[in-house]
Amino acid sequence: xxxxxxxxxxxxxxxxxxxxxxxxxxxxxxxxxxxxxxxxxxxxxxxxxxxxxxxxxxxxxxxxxxxxxxxxxxxxxxxxxxxxxxxxxxxxxxxxxxxxxxxxxxxxxxxxxxxxxxx
Amino acid sequence: xxxxxxxxxxxxxxxxxxxxxxxxxxxxxxxxxxxxxxxxxxxxxxxxxxxxxxxxxxxxxxxxxxxxxxxxxxxxxxxxxxxxxxxxxxxxxxxxxxxxxxxxxxxxxxxxxxxxxxxxxxxxxxxxxxxxxxxxxxxxxxxxxxxxxxxxxxxxxxxxxxxxxxxxxxxxxxxxxxxxxxxxxxxxxxxxxxxxxxxxxxxxxxxxxxxxxxxxxxxxxxxxxxxxxxxxxxxxxxxxxxxxxxxxxxxxxxxxxxxxxxxxxxxxxxxxxxxxxxxxxxxxxxxxxxxxxxxxxxxxxxxxxxxxxxxxxxxxxxxxxxxxxxxxxxxxxxxxxxxxxxxxxxxxxxxxxxxxxxxxxxxxxxxxxxxxxxxxxxxxxxxxxxxxxxxxxxxxx
Numbered sequence: 001x002x003x004x005x006x007x008x009x010x011x012x013x014x015x016x017x018x019x020x021x022x023x024x025x026x027x028x029x030x031x032x033x034x035x036x037x038x039x040x041x042x043x044x045x046x047x048x049x050x051x052x053x054x055x056x057x058x059x060x061x062x063x064x065x066x067x068x069x070x071x072x073x074x075x076x077x078x079x080x081x082x083x084x085x086x087x088x089x090x091x092x093x094x095x096x097x098x099x100x101x102x103x104x105x106x107x108x109x110x111x112x113x114x115x116x117x118x119x
Numbered sequence: 120x121x122x123x124x125x126x127x128x129x130x131x132x133x134x135x136x137x138x139x140x141x142x143x144x145x146x147x148x149x150x151x152x153x154x155x156x157x158x159x160x161x162x163x164x165x166x167x168x169x170x171x172x173x174x175x176x177x178x179x180x181x182x183x184x185x186x187x188x189x190x191x192x193x194x195x196x197x198x199x200x201x202x203x204x205x206x207x208x209x210x211x212x213x214x215x216x217x218x219x220x221x222x223x224x225x226x227x228x229x230x231x232x233x234x235x236x237x238x239x240x241x242x243x244x245x246x247x248x249x250x251x252x253x254x255x256x257x258x259x260x261x262x263x264x265x266x267x268x269x270x271x272x273x274x275x276x277x278x279x280x281x282x283x284x285x286x287x288x289x290x291x292x293x294x295x296x297x298x299x300x301x302x303x304x305x306x307x308x309x310x311x312x313x314x315x316x317x318x319x320x321x322x323x324x325x326x327x328x329x330x331x332x333x334x335x336x337x338x339x340x341x342x343x344x345x346x347x348x349x350x351x352x353x354x355x356x357x358x359x360x361x362x363x364x365x366x367x368x369x370x371x372x373x374x375x376x377x378x379x380x381x382x383x384x385x386x387x388x389x390x391x392x393x394x395x396x397x398x399x400x401x402x403x404x405x406x407x408x409x410x411x412x413x414x415x416x417x418x419x420x421x422x423x424x425x426x427x428x429x430x431x432x433x434x435x436x437x438x439x440x441x442x443x444x445x446x447x448x449x450x451x452x453x454x455x456x457x458x459x460x461x462x463x464x465x466x467x468x469x470x471x472x473x474x475x476x477x478x479x480x481x482x483x484x485x486x487x488x489x490x491x492x493x494x495x496x497x498x499x500x501x502x503x504x505x506x507x508x509x510x511x512x513x514x515x516x
Contacts, residue, residue, distance in 0.1 A: 007222060007233045010137030014145050015218040019211055019363060022191075026359045031194050040199040042262045043354055052200075054261060064274055064468075071281040071476070075288070078483065079240060082291040085487065086494050093491050097484060104480055107472075116472045118274075118465040 063115045067107075074103055140232045144221045151373040152366050153183035158446075159369070159453050166457045193358035198261070201355065205259030210356070210363035213252030216245050217370040224377045225300045227387050227437040238299040239291060242378060243284050246333060249371070250276045253335075253342060253352050256364075260355040268351025271464055272335060272342030278471040279332040279339075285479035286325035289486040290315050290382050299378075303386035314385040321482040323383045325475050327451075330375045332471065334368075337456040341464050376448035380441065389440030391433065396421035 034040060042049040081088075081096050110116055124132070157172060157180055164171025172179035197206065223238045225231045235241050250273055257269020291297060293315060294305045306314050316323055332339040343351030353364045380386060390398070400418030404411065462470070 004133060006133050006137040007140055008219060010134060011141035011144055011219060011222055011232075012215055014138060014141030015215055016211055018145055019214055022359055025191055026193075026195060029192050030358060031192075033194065034196070039196060042198050042200060042260075043349070044263065045349065049263075052261065054202075054258065054266070061270070061274060064278065067472070068277040068281055072284070075243070075281065075284040078285075078288050079291065079297065082288045082483075083295055083297060085292060086295055086490065090491065093487055097487065100480055100484060104477065107476065107480075111473060116468065118468040 063110075067110060067116070070106070071103070074099075140222075144218060144232060148218055148221060148370045148373075149366075152369045153181075155369045155373050155449055156186075156365070157182045158449065162450065162453045163457045166454075187362070190359050190362045195358035195360060198355055200261050202259040202261060205255045206355075207259075207360075209252050209256035209259055210360050210367070212248055212255060213367040214363050214370075216248035216252060217367045217374060219245050220371075220374040220378070223299055224374070224381060225303050225386055226377075226441050227434045229300075230387070230434065230438065231300055234298060234300055236296070236298045239287055239297045243280070246276075246280055246283070249333075250280075252367075256356070257342075257352040260352070262355050264348040264350075265352050265354050268342040268344070268348045268354075272352060275332055275335070275339065275341060275464075275467060275471075278468060279329045279475075282325060282471055282475045282479055283329040283333055285476065285483065286322045286329060287382060288479075289319045289322040289482050292483070292486050292490055293318065299381050299386075303381060303388060306385040307388040311385075314383065316383045319383065319482075319486070321478060321485070325479045325482065326379060326383070327448075329471075329475060330379065331452060331455065332467065334371055334375055334452070336372065336452055338459040338461050339467055340456075340461060341467060344461060346461075372452060373445060373449055376452065377441070377445040379448045380444035384444045384447075386444070387437035387441040389436070389443075391436040393421045393424050396424070 038048070077099070078096070081092065085092055085096070127135070160182065161171045161179070163169075172182040175181045175185050197203075220242060222233045223231060223235050223241055225234075253272040253276070254269045257265040257267075257272070260266070290302060294302050296302065296305075302315075335342050341351075342348075343353065345351075348354070353361055356364060396417055400414050400416075400421060403414030403417055
Protein backbone atom coordinates (compact mmCIF):
# COMPACT_ATOMS: atom_id res chain seq x y z
CA UNK A 1 0.00 0.00 0.00
CA UNK A 2 1.33 3.39 -0.91
CA UNK A 3 1.83 5.55 2.11
CA UNK A 4 1.07 9.21 2.32
CA UNK A 5 2.08 11.99 4.61
CA UNK A 6 -1.43 12.24 6.02
CA UNK A 7 -0.28 10.30 9.09
CA UNK A 8 2.01 13.12 10.18
CA UNK A 9 -0.76 15.68 10.02
CA UNK A 10 -3.30 13.35 11.65
CA UNK A 11 -0.94 12.50 14.52
CA UNK A 12 -0.19 16.18 15.00
CA UNK A 13 -3.91 16.92 15.15
CA UNK A 14 -4.47 14.14 17.70
CA UNK A 15 -1.55 15.31 19.86
CA UNK A 16 -2.58 18.96 19.80
CA UNK A 17 -6.18 17.94 20.40
CA UNK A 18 -5.15 15.98 23.48
CA UNK A 19 -3.30 18.96 24.91
CA UNK A 20 -6.15 21.38 24.14
CA UNK A 21 -8.64 18.97 25.73
CA UNK A 22 -6.53 18.98 28.87
CA UNK A 23 -6.34 22.76 28.82
CA UNK A 24 -10.14 22.76 28.71
CA UNK A 25 -10.26 20.44 31.72
CA UNK A 26 -7.87 22.70 33.59
CA UNK A 27 -9.94 25.72 32.66
CA UNK A 28 -13.02 24.00 34.07
CA UNK A 29 -11.47 22.61 37.25
CA UNK A 30 -8.63 24.88 38.32
CA UNK A 31 -9.15 27.98 40.50
CA UNK A 32 -8.68 31.34 38.80
CA UNK A 33 -7.58 34.15 41.05
CA UNK A 34 -5.01 36.24 39.18
CA UNK A 35 -5.33 39.56 41.00
CA UNK A 36 -3.55 38.65 44.22
CA UNK A 37 -0.74 41.05 45.07
CA UNK A 38 2.32 40.53 42.87
CA UNK A 39 1.36 37.12 41.59
CA UNK A 40 1.61 38.11 37.96
CA UNK A 41 5.08 39.61 38.18
CA UNK A 42 7.97 37.85 36.46
CA UNK A 43 9.70 35.46 38.81
CA UNK A 44 13.10 36.66 39.93
CA UNK A 45 13.65 34.77 43.17
CA UNK A 46 11.50 37.10 45.22
CA UNK A 47 12.78 40.43 43.94
CA UNK A 48 10.65 42.60 41.71
CA UNK A 49 12.07 42.49 38.17
CA UNK A 50 14.01 45.64 37.42
CA UNK A 51 14.35 45.49 33.66
CA UNK A 52 12.99 43.83 30.57
CA UNK A 53 14.54 40.45 29.81
CA UNK A 54 14.32 40.72 26.04
CA UNK A 55 17.74 42.05 25.09
CA UNK A 56 20.05 41.79 22.10
CA UNK A 57 21.91 38.56 21.59
CA UNK A 58 25.61 38.20 21.80
CA UNK A 59 27.09 38.07 18.30
CA UNK A 60 28.70 34.70 19.12
CA UNK A 61 25.41 33.00 18.36
CA UNK A 62 25.75 34.20 14.82
CA UNK A 63 29.03 32.36 14.31
CA UNK A 64 27.71 29.18 15.88
CA UNK A 65 24.55 29.36 13.79
CA UNK A 66 26.64 29.83 10.62
CA UNK A 67 28.85 26.86 11.47
CA UNK A 68 25.77 24.80 12.24
CA UNK A 69 24.28 25.79 8.91
CA UNK A 70 27.41 24.75 7.01
CA UNK A 71 27.58 21.34 8.65
CA UNK A 72 23.87 20.68 8.42
CA UNK A 73 24.02 21.38 4.70
CA UNK A 74 26.97 19.03 4.52
CA UNK A 75 24.89 16.36 6.22
CA UNK A 76 22.18 16.81 3.61
CA UNK A 77 24.81 16.20 0.90
CA UNK A 78 26.25 13.24 2.76
CA UNK A 79 23.00 11.32 3.25
CA UNK A 80 22.19 10.61 -0.43
CA UNK A 81 25.83 9.67 -0.95
CA UNK A 82 25.79 7.37 2.10
CA UNK A 83 22.75 5.53 0.75
CA UNK A 84 24.20 4.72 -2.68
CA UNK A 85 27.97 4.92 -2.26
CA UNK A 86 28.42 1.15 -2.52
CA UNK A 87 27.20 1.30 -6.10
CA UNK A 88 29.11 4.42 -7.08
CA UNK A 89 32.62 3.04 -6.65
CA UNK A 90 35.96 4.61 -5.91
CA UNK A 91 35.44 7.95 -7.67
CA UNK A 92 32.46 8.94 -5.54
CA UNK A 93 34.27 7.84 -2.41
CA UNK A 94 37.29 10.02 -3.16
CA UNK A 95 35.14 12.97 -4.18
CA UNK A 96 33.20 12.83 -0.96
CA UNK A 97 36.41 12.51 1.03
CA UNK A 98 37.80 15.62 -0.63
CA UNK A 99 34.53 17.36 0.29
CA UNK A 100 34.91 16.15 3.87
CA UNK A 101 38.51 17.30 3.86
CA UNK A 102 37.54 20.82 2.82
CA UNK A 103 35.03 20.98 5.64
CA UNK A 104 37.48 19.51 8.13
CA UNK A 105 40.01 22.15 7.14
CA UNK A 106 37.31 24.78 7.57
CA UNK A 107 36.51 23.43 11.02
CA UNK A 108 40.20 23.46 11.92
CA UNK A 109 40.48 27.07 10.69
CA UNK A 110 37.48 28.09 12.80
CA UNK A 111 39.03 26.29 15.77
CA UNK A 112 42.35 28.13 15.35
CA UNK A 113 40.58 31.46 14.88
CA UNK A 114 38.90 30.84 18.21
CA UNK A 115 35.32 31.30 17.05
CA UNK A 116 34.33 27.92 18.53
CA UNK A 117 35.38 29.10 21.95
CA UNK A 118 32.50 29.95 24.23
CA UNK A 119 33.48 32.69 26.62
CA UNK B 120 -18.49 -3.35 9.10
CA UNK B 121 -16.02 -4.28 6.36
CA UNK B 122 -18.54 -3.34 3.71
CA UNK B 123 -19.11 -0.01 5.39
CA UNK B 124 -15.35 0.60 5.44
CA UNK B 125 -14.96 -0.31 1.78
CA UNK B 126 -17.77 2.04 0.79
CA UNK B 127 -15.99 5.03 2.30
CA UNK B 128 -14.12 7.33 -0.08
CA UNK B 129 -10.38 6.74 -0.27
CA UNK B 130 -9.53 10.08 1.30
CA UNK B 131 -11.77 9.40 4.30
CA UNK B 132 -10.16 5.97 4.74
CA UNK B 133 -6.68 7.48 4.74
CA UNK B 134 -7.64 10.13 7.25
CA UNK B 135 -9.42 7.68 9.55
CA UNK B 136 -6.39 5.38 9.44
CA UNK B 137 -4.11 8.31 10.18
CA UNK B 138 -6.21 9.46 13.13
CA UNK B 139 -6.33 5.89 14.44
CA UNK B 140 -2.57 5.57 14.24
CA UNK B 141 -2.17 8.97 15.86
CA UNK B 142 -4.42 7.95 18.75
CA UNK B 143 -2.50 4.70 19.27
CA UNK B 144 0.78 6.58 19.25
CA UNK B 145 -0.55 9.10 21.74
CA UNK B 146 -1.71 6.34 24.10
CA UNK B 147 1.64 4.58 23.75
CA UNK B 148 3.48 7.84 24.47
CA UNK B 149 1.40 8.53 27.57
CA UNK B 150 1.89 4.98 28.87
CA UNK B 151 5.63 5.34 28.35
CA UNK B 152 5.57 8.70 30.08
CA UNK B 153 3.77 7.29 33.11
CA UNK B 154 6.24 4.43 33.33
CA UNK B 155 9.43 6.37 32.58
CA UNK B 156 8.59 9.15 35.03
CA UNK B 157 8.06 6.75 37.91
CA UNK B 158 11.10 4.77 36.80
CA UNK B 159 13.21 7.92 36.93
CA UNK B 160 12.07 8.68 40.46
CA UNK B 161 12.56 5.07 41.52
CA UNK B 162 16.03 4.91 39.98
CA UNK B 163 17.09 8.22 41.52
CA UNK B 164 15.78 7.10 44.89
CA UNK B 165 17.62 3.83 44.58
CA UNK B 166 20.86 5.55 43.63
CA UNK B 167 20.57 8.03 46.49
CA UNK B 168 19.59 5.35 48.99
CA UNK B 169 16.04 6.68 49.47
CA UNK B 170 12.65 5.02 49.17
CA UNK B 171 11.11 7.11 46.43
CA UNK B 172 7.40 7.04 45.52
CA UNK B 173 5.78 4.24 47.49
CA UNK B 174 2.12 5.10 48.17
CA UNK B 175 0.00 5.03 45.03
CA UNK B 176 -0.44 1.65 43.41
CA UNK B 177 1.82 -1.30 44.06
CA UNK B 178 5.06 0.14 45.49
CA UNK B 179 4.19 3.52 44.05
CA UNK B 180 4.19 2.52 40.39
CA UNK B 181 0.98 4.46 39.68
CA UNK B 182 2.44 7.76 40.93
CA UNK B 183 1.90 9.41 37.54
CA UNK B 184 -1.92 9.33 37.95
CA UNK B 185 -2.18 11.35 41.20
CA UNK B 186 0.45 13.73 39.85
CA UNK B 187 -1.65 14.31 36.76
CA UNK B 188 -4.84 14.78 38.80
CA UNK B 189 -3.06 17.30 40.98
CA UNK B 190 -1.93 19.28 37.95
CA UNK B 191 -5.50 19.43 36.65
CA UNK B 192 -6.57 21.50 39.65
CA UNK B 193 -3.52 23.76 39.84
CA UNK B 194 -4.07 27.40 39.03
CA UNK B 195 -2.47 28.40 35.79
CA UNK B 196 -0.51 31.64 36.27
CA UNK B 197 0.43 33.67 33.23
CA UNK B 198 2.74 36.54 34.17
CA UNK B 199 1.82 40.05 33.11
CA UNK B 200 4.56 40.81 30.60
CA UNK B 201 4.91 37.55 28.66
CA UNK B 202 4.90 37.42 24.88
CA UNK B 203 1.54 35.70 24.84
CA UNK B 204 1.43 33.83 21.47
CA UNK B 205 4.93 32.40 21.93
CA UNK B 206 4.28 31.60 25.57
CA UNK B 207 1.14 29.63 24.76
CA UNK B 208 2.44 27.88 21.63
CA UNK B 209 5.79 26.71 23.01
CA UNK B 210 4.60 23.63 24.97
CA UNK B 211 2.50 22.51 22.02
CA UNK B 212 5.43 22.66 19.59
CA UNK B 213 7.67 20.72 21.95
CA UNK B 214 5.05 18.07 22.58
CA UNK B 215 4.42 17.69 18.87
CA UNK B 216 8.08 17.06 18.13
CA UNK B 217 8.27 14.42 20.87
CA UNK B 218 5.17 12.56 19.67
CA UNK B 219 5.90 12.67 15.94
CA UNK B 220 9.20 10.78 16.35
CA UNK B 221 7.22 7.68 17.28
CA UNK B 222 5.60 7.59 13.83
CA UNK B 223 8.62 5.99 12.20
CA UNK B 224 10.01 3.77 14.96
CA UNK B 225 9.60 0.06 14.13
CA UNK B 226 8.21 -1.43 17.34
CA UNK B 227 7.91 -4.97 15.98
CA UNK B 228 8.26 -6.94 12.74
CA UNK B 229 6.35 -4.77 10.29
CA UNK B 230 5.10 -2.66 13.17
CA UNK B 231 5.86 0.82 11.92
CA UNK B 232 3.08 3.40 11.88
CA UNK B 233 4.61 5.02 8.84
CA UNK B 234 7.38 3.26 6.97
CA UNK B 235 9.01 6.40 5.63
CA UNK B 236 11.92 5.81 3.24
CA UNK B 237 13.54 9.01 4.51
CA UNK B 238 13.18 7.98 8.14
CA UNK B 239 16.47 9.32 9.43
CA UNK B 240 16.06 12.67 7.72
CA UNK B 241 12.59 12.81 9.27
CA UNK B 242 14.19 12.34 12.69
CA UNK B 243 16.64 15.16 12.03
CA UNK B 244 13.84 17.42 10.84
CA UNK B 245 11.62 16.70 13.85
CA UNK B 246 14.53 17.35 16.20
CA UNK B 247 14.82 20.83 14.75
CA UNK B 248 11.37 21.70 16.08
CA UNK B 249 12.45 21.00 19.61
CA UNK B 250 15.02 23.80 19.49
CA UNK B 251 12.27 26.15 18.37
CA UNK B 252 10.03 25.07 21.24
CA UNK B 253 12.71 25.72 23.86
CA UNK B 254 13.57 29.06 22.37
CA UNK B 255 9.92 30.10 22.11
CA UNK B 256 9.39 29.20 25.76
CA UNK B 257 12.47 31.10 26.89
CA UNK B 258 11.87 34.20 24.81
CA UNK B 259 8.13 34.26 25.40
CA UNK B 260 8.50 34.08 29.18
CA UNK B 261 10.25 37.45 29.31
CA UNK B 262 12.29 36.24 32.24
CA UNK B 263 16.06 36.54 32.50
CA UNK B 264 16.58 32.99 33.70
CA UNK B 265 14.35 31.63 30.97
CA UNK B 266 16.11 33.63 28.30
CA UNK B 267 19.54 32.48 29.44
CA UNK B 268 18.34 28.90 29.55
CA UNK B 269 16.81 29.17 26.10
CA UNK B 270 19.96 30.72 24.62
CA UNK B 271 22.09 27.99 26.10
CA UNK B 272 19.60 25.37 24.98
CA UNK B 273 19.53 26.65 21.41
CA UNK B 274 23.33 26.83 21.15
CA UNK B 275 23.69 23.37 22.65
CA UNK B 276 21.03 21.74 20.54
CA UNK B 277 22.15 23.10 17.19
CA UNK B 278 25.75 22.10 18.01
CA UNK B 279 24.83 18.58 18.95
CA UNK B 280 22.32 18.12 16.18
CA UNK B 281 25.19 18.32 13.68
CA UNK B 282 27.13 15.70 15.61
CA UNK B 283 24.10 13.48 15.99
CA UNK B 284 23.26 13.57 12.29
CA UNK B 285 26.90 12.85 11.39
CA UNK B 286 27.13 9.89 13.76
CA UNK B 287 24.16 8.15 12.12
CA UNK B 288 25.70 8.39 8.63
CA UNK B 289 27.97 5.44 9.44
CA UNK B 290 24.93 3.22 10.00
CA UNK B 291 23.31 4.47 6.81
CA UNK B 292 26.49 3.60 4.88
CA UNK B 293 26.45 0.07 6.27
CA UNK B 294 22.81 -0.45 5.30
CA UNK B 295 22.34 1.66 2.19
CA UNK B 296 18.91 2.85 3.25
CA UNK B 297 17.40 5.59 5.39
CA UNK B 298 14.33 3.51 6.26
CA UNK B 299 14.41 2.39 9.88
CA UNK B 300 12.79 -0.98 9.15
CA UNK B 301 15.50 -1.67 6.54
CA UNK B 302 18.14 -0.88 9.14
CA UNK B 303 16.58 -3.41 11.52
CA UNK B 304 16.29 -6.02 8.74
CA UNK B 305 19.96 -5.55 7.90
CA UNK B 306 20.86 -6.18 11.52
CA UNK B 307 18.63 -9.28 11.63
CA UNK B 308 20.50 -10.62 8.60
CA UNK B 309 23.90 -9.82 10.09
CA UNK B 310 23.11 -11.61 13.33
CA UNK B 311 23.98 -10.72 16.89
CA UNK B 312 27.64 -9.84 16.33
CA UNK B 313 26.70 -7.80 13.30
CA UNK B 314 24.45 -5.40 15.21
CA UNK B 315 25.85 -1.97 14.53
CA UNK B 316 26.92 -1.63 18.16
CA UNK B 317 30.31 -3.24 17.44
CA UNK B 318 30.98 -2.31 13.79
CA UNK B 319 29.90 1.28 14.50
CA UNK B 320 31.28 1.58 18.02
CA UNK B 321 32.63 5.10 17.39
CA UNK B 322 29.33 6.25 15.93
CA UNK B 323 27.50 4.63 18.83
CA UNK B 324 29.54 6.50 21.43
CA UNK B 325 29.08 9.80 19.66
CA UNK B 326 25.36 9.13 19.21
CA UNK B 327 24.80 8.39 22.90
CA UNK B 328 26.63 11.53 24.07
CA UNK B 329 25.00 13.73 21.45
CA UNK B 330 21.52 12.42 22.12
CA UNK B 331 21.91 13.12 25.84
CA UNK B 332 22.82 16.70 24.92
CA UNK B 333 19.95 16.84 22.45
CA UNK B 334 17.52 15.70 25.14
CA UNK B 335 18.82 18.36 27.58
CA UNK B 336 19.46 15.70 30.16
CA UNK B 337 22.15 15.75 32.79
CA UNK B 338 25.12 16.07 32.56
CA UNK B 339 24.13 18.37 29.69
CA UNK B 340 20.96 19.91 31.20
CA UNK B 341 22.32 23.44 30.96
CA UNK B 342 19.13 24.96 29.64
CA UNK B 343 17.29 24.07 32.86
CA UNK B 344 20.20 24.02 35.29
CA UNK B 345 18.26 24.38 38.51
CA UNK B 346 21.24 25.49 40.60
CA UNK B 347 21.94 28.42 38.28
CA UNK B 348 18.77 29.27 36.38
CA UNK B 349 15.88 28.25 38.70
CA UNK B 350 14.50 25.91 36.07
CA UNK B 351 15.64 27.54 32.88
CA UNK B 352 13.28 27.92 29.98
CA UNK B 353 10.18 26.75 31.87
CA UNK B 354 10.60 28.87 34.98
CA UNK B 355 7.42 30.84 34.27
CA UNK B 356 5.27 27.86 33.41
CA UNK B 357 2.93 26.44 35.99
CA UNK B 358 0.10 23.98 36.23
CA UNK B 359 -0.73 21.89 33.24
CA UNK B 360 1.40 23.86 30.81
CA UNK B 361 4.41 22.92 32.86
CA UNK B 362 3.16 19.32 32.76
CA UNK B 363 3.31 19.43 28.98
CA UNK B 364 7.04 20.15 29.25
CA UNK B 365 7.44 17.19 31.60
CA UNK B 366 5.49 15.00 29.18
CA UNK B 367 7.71 16.18 26.35
CA UNK B 368 10.88 15.43 28.27
CA UNK B 369 10.02 11.83 29.04
CA UNK B 370 8.40 11.02 25.70
CA UNK B 371 11.51 12.41 24.04
CA UNK B 372 13.74 10.33 26.29
CA UNK B 373 11.93 7.10 25.44
CA UNK B 374 11.73 8.08 21.77
CA UNK B 375 15.46 8.69 21.47
CA UNK B 376 16.19 5.51 23.37
CA UNK B 377 14.04 3.58 20.94
CA UNK B 378 15.91 5.13 18.01
CA UNK B 379 19.25 4.23 19.61
CA UNK B 380 18.00 0.66 20.10
CA UNK B 381 16.81 0.53 16.49
CA UNK B 382 20.02 1.88 15.00
CA UNK B 383 22.63 0.14 17.12
CA UNK B 384 21.06 -2.77 19.03
CA UNK B 385 19.03 -4.45 16.32
CA UNK B 386 15.60 -2.96 17.14
CA UNK B 387 13.03 -5.69 17.58
CA UNK B 388 15.34 -8.53 16.62
CA UNK B 389 16.19 -11.11 19.23
CA UNK B 390 15.81 -14.81 19.94
CA UNK B 391 12.38 -16.17 20.82
CA UNK B 392 11.61 -18.99 23.23
CA UNK B 393 11.94 -21.93 20.77
CA UNK B 394 15.31 -20.63 19.61
CA UNK B 395 16.50 -20.20 23.19
CA UNK B 396 15.37 -23.73 24.08
CA UNK B 397 16.98 -25.10 20.93
CA UNK B 398 20.27 -23.49 21.87
CA UNK B 399 19.96 -24.72 25.44
CA UNK B 400 19.28 -28.26 24.18
CA UNK B 401 22.33 -28.08 21.95
CA UNK B 402 24.49 -27.01 24.85
CA UNK B 403 23.07 -29.74 27.11
CA UNK B 404 23.83 -32.23 24.36
CA UNK B 405 27.40 -30.95 24.28
CA UNK B 406 26.80 -29.59 20.73
CA UNK B 407 26.04 -33.19 19.66
CA UNK B 408 29.06 -34.75 21.35
CA UNK B 409 27.25 -36.56 24.14
CA UNK B 410 23.53 -36.69 23.40
CA UNK B 411 21.56 -37.25 26.60
CA UNK B 412 17.99 -37.38 27.85
CA UNK B 413 17.83 -33.89 29.29
CA UNK B 414 19.18 -32.26 26.13
CA UNK B 415 16.77 -34.23 23.95
CA UNK B 416 13.85 -33.28 26.17
CA UNK B 417 14.70 -29.57 25.89
CA UNK B 418 15.14 -29.83 22.13
CA UNK B 419 11.80 -31.62 21.77
CA UNK B 420 10.12 -28.94 23.87
CA UNK B 421 11.56 -26.37 21.49
CA UNK B 422 10.03 -28.21 18.52
CA UNK B 423 6.67 -28.58 20.25
CA UNK B 424 6.32 -24.84 20.79
CA UNK B 425 7.52 -24.11 17.28
CA UNK B 426 4.27 -22.22 16.58
CA UNK B 427 5.82 -19.33 18.48
CA UNK B 428 8.10 -18.68 15.52
CA UNK B 429 5.28 -17.26 13.42
CA UNK B 430 2.45 -14.78 13.28
CA UNK B 431 1.28 -12.90 16.33
CA UNK B 432 3.81 -14.69 18.54
CA UNK B 433 6.75 -13.46 16.50
CA UNK B 434 5.32 -9.96 16.67
CA UNK B 435 4.92 -10.15 20.45
CA UNK B 436 8.47 -11.44 20.91
CA UNK B 437 9.79 -8.67 18.67
CA UNK B 438 7.87 -6.10 20.65
CA UNK B 439 9.21 -7.42 23.96
CA UNK B 440 12.78 -7.28 22.70
CA UNK B 441 12.21 -3.77 21.40
CA UNK B 442 10.83 -2.61 24.75
CA UNK B 443 13.69 -4.24 26.65
CA UNK B 444 16.35 -2.61 24.48
CA UNK B 445 14.59 0.75 24.63
CA UNK B 446 14.41 0.69 28.39
CA UNK B 447 18.04 -0.39 28.55
CA UNK B 448 18.89 2.98 27.02
CA UNK B 449 16.35 4.78 29.20
CA UNK B 450 18.01 3.27 32.24
CA UNK B 451 21.44 4.22 30.90
CA UNK B 452 20.32 7.84 30.56
CA UNK B 453 18.96 7.84 34.11
CA UNK B 454 22.09 6.21 35.44
CA UNK B 455 24.23 8.90 33.80
CA UNK B 456 21.92 11.64 35.05
CA UNK B 457 22.10 10.59 38.68
CA UNK B 458 25.82 9.82 38.62
CA UNK B 459 27.65 12.59 36.78
CA UNK B 460 27.79 16.29 37.70
CA UNK B 461 26.74 18.96 35.21
CA UNK B 462 29.36 20.26 32.78
CA UNK B 463 29.97 23.95 32.13
CA UNK B 464 28.57 25.52 28.96
CA UNK B 465 32.00 26.21 27.45
CA UNK B 466 33.11 22.66 28.19
CA UNK B 467 29.95 21.44 26.54
CA UNK B 468 30.48 23.48 23.38
CA UNK B 469 34.14 22.46 23.25
CA UNK B 470 33.19 18.81 23.57
CA UNK B 471 30.68 19.10 20.74
CA UNK B 472 32.60 21.14 18.20
CA UNK B 473 36.22 20.30 18.93
CA UNK B 474 35.98 16.64 19.81
CA UNK B 475 32.75 14.90 18.82
CA UNK B 476 32.34 16.51 15.41
CA UNK B 477 35.89 15.66 14.18
CA UNK B 478 35.46 12.16 15.61
CA UNK B 479 32.21 11.64 13.75
CA UNK B 480 33.80 12.95 10.52
CA UNK B 481 36.60 10.45 11.07
CA UNK B 482 33.97 7.75 11.61
CA UNK B 483 32.45 8.54 8.21
CA UNK B 484 35.90 8.35 6.63
CA UNK B 485 36.73 5.05 8.36
CA UNK B 486 33.39 3.46 7.54
CA UNK B 487 33.70 4.60 3.93
CA UNK B 488 37.13 3.04 3.47
CA UNK B 489 36.26 -0.19 5.25
CA UNK B 490 32.96 -0.59 3.44
CA UNK B 491 34.64 0.08 0.12
CA UNK B 492 37.26 -2.59 0.81
CA UNK B 493 34.61 -5.00 2.09
CA UNK B 494 32.36 -4.59 -0.95
CA UNK B 495 35.07 -4.57 -3.61
CA UNK B 496 37.53 -7.04 -2.14
CA UNK B 497 35.18 -9.56 -0.62
CA UNK B 498 36.87 -11.93 1.78
CA UNK B 499 39.38 -9.54 3.30
CA UNK B 500 38.95 -9.13 7.04
CA UNK B 501 37.67 -5.61 7.11
CA UNK B 502 36.65 -3.97 10.33
CA UNK B 503 38.31 -4.52 13.66
CA UNK B 504 35.22 -6.21 15.09
CA UNK B 505 34.67 -8.59 12.22
CA UNK B 506 38.39 -9.34 12.06
CA UNK B 507 38.36 -10.50 15.67
CA UNK B 508 35.23 -12.51 15.13
CA UNK B 509 36.67 -14.15 12.03
CA UNK B 510 39.82 -14.93 13.97
CA UNK B 511 37.77 -16.70 16.61
CA UNK B 512 35.73 -18.46 13.95
CA UNK B 513 32.49 -16.93 15.25
CA UNK B 514 31.54 -15.16 12.05
CA UNK B 515 32.03 -16.11 8.45
CA UNK B 516 30.21 -13.82 6.08
